Amino acid sequence: QVQLVESGGGLVQPGGSLRLSCAASGRTFSSYTMGWFRQAPGKEDEFVVGISGSGASTDYADSVKGRFTISRDNDKKMVFLQMNSLKPEDTAVYYCAAGVRSGITTSKYGYSVWGQGTQVTVSS
DSSP: OOEEEEEOOEEEOTTOOEEEEEEEESTTGGGSEEEEEEEOTTSOOEEEEEEOTTSOOEEEOTTTTTTEEEEEETTTTEEEEEEOSOOGGGOEEEEEEEEOSSSOOSSGGGOOEEOOOEEEEEOO
16 A cells, blocks of 8 residues: 655745645555645645546646646656645645545545645745
């Protein structure tokens, strides 16, 4: 089973950018659909974006379309989330997740492996 470790979070001013990384272990990384979720204080988990095993398909939440970009490098077993034009409402703990089902799902129940999370704070 794959294991996930996120990095790249931090404090950034509104309008700024951050790049999150998710490093995976395991031999079958390319077979996993990968997703990023986030949880803000006092709020439920929110789907941010997903990417298929091959990287050919992606699905973005409306709140991040045009600002965030997901990518993956299966050779390096990495997933990246480039976040531009950050807003205070993007402040949350961001989690990388892996799922074995075919196709991207926006439901957290479609992902069986989770990282520990990385804090992103957007504030002036």
